[in-house]
Amino acid sequence: MIRVQGEDAASFLHGQLSQDFALQKPDEARLAAFLNAKGRMQASFIGIKRSSDEILLICSRDLLAQTLKRLSMFVLRSKARLSDATADFAMRGLAGRAAPSGVAPWSVATRGDASVVQLYPADGQPRALWVAPAATPAPEGEALSESLWQLGEVRSGVATLTLPIYEAFVPQMVNYESIGGVNFKKGCYPGQEVVARSQFRGTLKRRTYLAHVDAQILAVGTEVFNAHDAEQPVGTVVQAAASPDGGVDALVSLQIAAADEALHAGSTGGPLLQLKPLPYALLADI
Structure with missing residues (x-):
């Protein structure tokens, strides 16, 4: 978890990330991406506004150190201080009856000192x-295993960027424009031109799909092939978790043109991918 403090915390993040932090309210969280100049994702965040001058950025632990270092390079004269706040905060996942119901994603409720992000x-x-x-104190409720939480992360269709897929995707390749991760009306940020061009000039050729694979293990970053071409992969595993019914569920970024073909993980002879419906509509399909 990265803490951004100071009177320019929101404006600084607004100029660096793919979402609008300038207009963020305390009851709103932000899904956002940190990109390189070519529009490729270097990190993904859930941003929580704890106060007018403090924003928390939740990201994958394996990217935290390098992301904190890189973001700090751009502070310059901004009145913002960035630090690793992982030890200062507790974080718990809530599911089922323990979580609020009937609430829009990225809404934030306050429970005492806790922020609850839908x-x-x-x-x-x-x-x-x-x-x-x-x-x-931790919230009350029956404990949920980490493996089941990770499965829910996959089945929600919302990918978290991790080190094996660093700089592998523009945000639309993991559906971020459809789940609140990109604001096309805000001002400039690194990689914005590439993201806008992909959206409005019809150059996007990949989307992320939910899939099931009959395998014991499926590593993030594994390439996906169609049955007719052993040389050129048509996709990449973005996130994966074991299913209690056997096999692995995964988020897979695929060439759109390959989605109706027979797809295999790792090689043309690898386990077959079974694509499943996403739990949300893609922006282009609305």
């Missing part, structure tokens, strides 16, 4: 992220 549902069950100062 996430996208999985398997029709509400999900939320509980974030509070480290000394805050």
